[in-house]
Amino acid sequence: MAASEWWKVGNALQEAQHAARRTNTGGDPGEADLWWYISLLHLDRARSLWKERIGHTLPQ
Numbered sequence: 446m447a448a449s450e451w452w453k454v455g456n457a458l459q460e461a462q463h464a465a466r467r468t469n470t471g472g473d474p475g476e477a478d479l480w481w482y483i484s485l486l487h488l489d490r491a492r493s494l495w496k497e498r499i500g501h502t503l504p505q
Contacts, residue, residue, distance in 0.1 A: 453494050454495055457488070458487070461484045461491065464481075464487060465481070
């Protein structure tokens with residue numbers, strides 16, 4: 446996997462982490478749900494990039 450592809454996976458994981466951190470800001474519960482959803486979208490993107498480049502999914 447090229448360095449740029451690793452960067453894309455790492456970036457998606459970082460974005461997921463940032464979104465997950467926003468779920469516990471003490472605000473509206475609906476907003477927290479939205480941030481969890483966004484986090485899961487970023488995680489799915491990282492998994493997809495990994496699968497495309499490595500050929501199998503990440504271990505669970």
